[in-house]
Amino acid sequence: MISTMTFRRWLVLVAVTLTASVGDTFLAVGMHEIGPISLHHPLSLIAALKVPWVVAGILLLIGFFASYLTALSWADLTFVLPATSLGYVVVALLAKFWLHEYISPWRWSGIAFIALAVSFIARGPSLTQHEPQLETTAS
C-alpha cells in the first residue's frame, strides 16, 4: 500500500466531510421550517424547493457527491469512508451549538471513538497498489 495524499487531496476529503454534514443539517433546518409532510400528498415535497435552506442543502450534497467521487478516484474506499466519518461528529456539534440539541455522555464517547478512528486512518496508507500497476511502473 502507498500514500497518495497531498495537501490538495486532504482538502478534498475535508470538502467531502463538510459538504455532507452541513448539507444534511441545512436540509434538516429547511424541513423543520416546512413541517411534517403527509405520505398522501408527496407532491407537497416540491414546495420544499422554495425554501432557501433546502436549496442550499441540495447544492452542498451535489458538491459532496462530486468531491466523494474525486476522492475515490485516487484513494481506497476503506480509506475514504473512515477518513470522512468525522462528518458524524460535525453533525453532532452543529446539532448542539446551532440547533441547541442535547448531547449525552454516550454521544460524546461516540465522537471520541470516531475521532480516534480518523486519527488512525490518517496516519496509514491511502491506496492499494495492485500487481499489474507495479509491473507497469517497473517497466
Added chain:
Amino acid sequence: MHPVSQLATWSMILAIVLAATAGDVLTAGAMRRIGDLDEIRARSGFLGAVKAVTGNTMFLTGVLFMAISFFSLLFALSRLDVSLVAPASASLTFVSNALAAKFFLRENVDRRRWLVAILVCCGVALLAR
C-alpha cells in the same frame, strides 16, 4: 407504529446495508477504472470528467444500488424507529464495506483498517444513544 418482528426488523436493516454496500463498492470500482479525476479534468476539462463518469455502466449500476438503499431506508423508517434504523444501518455498512472492499476491490484491508472500521462502527452506534 405497528409492532414489527425481530426477523422483519433485521431483514429491513440488512436490505439497506446490502444495497448501500453494493452501491459503495460499485461506485468505488468504477472510479478506480475511470482513473484519477483530477488528471482527466486537466486533460479533457470539467465536461470531459462528467462524461467519463456518467458514461460508465458500473458507476450507473452503483448509483442504482444507492437509490435502492435510500428507498429501503425510507421504507424501513415508515415502520421502525429512526434511532434504531439509522445507526444500525450506518455502522453495519462500515464493516460490510471493509469486507466487500477486501474481496471485490482487492483492497489491502490490514489490521489498522479493520480496527478503524470497528471503531467507527462503535462510534456511530454510540452517537445514536
